[in-house]
Amino acid sequence: MTVISDAIIVIFLLAGSFLSLVAAFGLIRFPDVYTRNHAASKSATLGVMLVLLAAFFYFLFKNEIFSSRLLLGIAFFFITAPVAGHLISRAAYNSGVKMWEKSVQDDLKYKKSHEKKLP
Amino acid sequence: MAFQILLNVFLAALWMFLQVSFSARTFIIGYLLGMLLMLGMRRFFTERFYLHRVWAVIYLFLLFLKELVKANLDVLKLVLSPKLKMRPGIFALETELKTDWEVTLLSNLITLTPGTLVIDVSDDNKTLYIHAIDIGDVAEAVDSIKNSFEKAIMEVSRR
Numbered sequence: 001m002t003v004i005s006d007a008i009i010v011i012f013l014l015a016g017s018f019l020s021l022v023a024a025f026g027l028i029r030f031p032d033v034y035t036r037n038h039a040a041s042k043s044a045t046l047g048v049m050l051v052l053l054a055a056f057f058y059f060l061f062k063n064e065i066f067s068s069r070l071l072l073g074i075a076f077f078f079i080t081a082p083v084a085g086h087l088i089s090r091a092a093y094n095s096g097v098k099m100w101e102k103s104v105q106d107d108l109k110y111k112k113s114h115e116k117k118l119p
Numbered sequence: 120m121a122f123q124i125l126l127n128v129f130l131a132a133l134w135m136f137l138q139v140s141f142s143a144r145t146f147i148i149g150y151l152l153g154m155l156l157m158l159g160m161r162r163f164f165t166e167r168f169y170l171h172r173v174w175a176v177i178y179l180f181l182l183f184l185k186e187l188v189k190a191n192l193d194v195l196k197l198v199l200s201p202k203l204k205m206r207p208g209i210f211a212l213e214t215e216l217k218t219d220w221e222v223t224l225l226s227n228l229i230t231l232t233p234g235t236l237v238i239d240v241s242d243d244n245k246t247l248y249i250h251a252i253d254i255g256d257v258a259e260a261v262d263s264i265k266n267s268f269e270k271a272i273m274e275v276s277r278r
Contacts, residue, residue: 019191019195022199025198026198031203032207034236034238034250035205035252037236041236042231043194043198045233046187046233078231081231082230082231086230086236100207
């Protein structure tokens with residue numbers, strides 16, 4: 001029984017830290033603000049979720065404590081992460097940060113140029 | 120929906136009074152029995168039975184988890200591939216959702232799934248501008264969001 005619970009904890013922990021590592025790697029590697037924002041705020045969501053779940057299972061199996069605060073942590077992370085990501089990229093776009101030159105299309109440009117014509 | 124939940128709690132309290140036992144266990148049994156009773160009489164309510172909506176919320180959550188894992192694997196592949204072959208861009212998504220909280224929920228879910236990120240919402244709440252890290256086919260991306268998230272959210276908010 002302890003072998004199974006240990007295996008679950010280890011798998012969650014390793015997967016979570018691997019995803020966080022990939023997020024950091026992507027942050028360095030990607031070319032512009034928008035794509036970096038993808039790596040920073042998104043791959044990290046699943047990574048943090050898995051690490052917190054591993055901690056939750058650790059307390060559940062080893063100490064038999066149902067640690068509801070860790071579950072709450074996941075919930076609050078899911079509420080706050082997209083807001084931060086959205087605001088950062090929106091602020092970048094509105095202050096005129098250029099997209100990567102290999103970007104394919106930009107539907108927002110049309111809207112912005114129209115907005116300026118209006119009073 | 121609020122009325123139905125209140126009625127269900129009232130039925131559970133009634134069961135506790137009938138049993139003369141005021142423990143959590145009796146409350147839960149009474150709640151389940153009341154739910155069964157209301158399920159039998161659901162055609163007398165003007166709205167649909169509230170468990171449908173609870174189920175729709177659970178379905179939305181499971182759908183979100185599935186998309187989260189799938190999209191994470193896609194971004195993982197992009198980050199770890201030796202050459203940057205991605206084609207990022209911003210595309211517009213026309214949404215049929217009306218109220219503020221529906222649009223908020225949709226854009227939060229889109230932003231949470233890796234690979235797509237809502238940058239701006241038009242003033243009339245009808246168009247979402249989404250930055251995608253790898254646009255394969257715009258029509259396909261729009262379709263997949265419309266068929267999964269938007270449909271599930273409409274199922275939650277339907278009366």
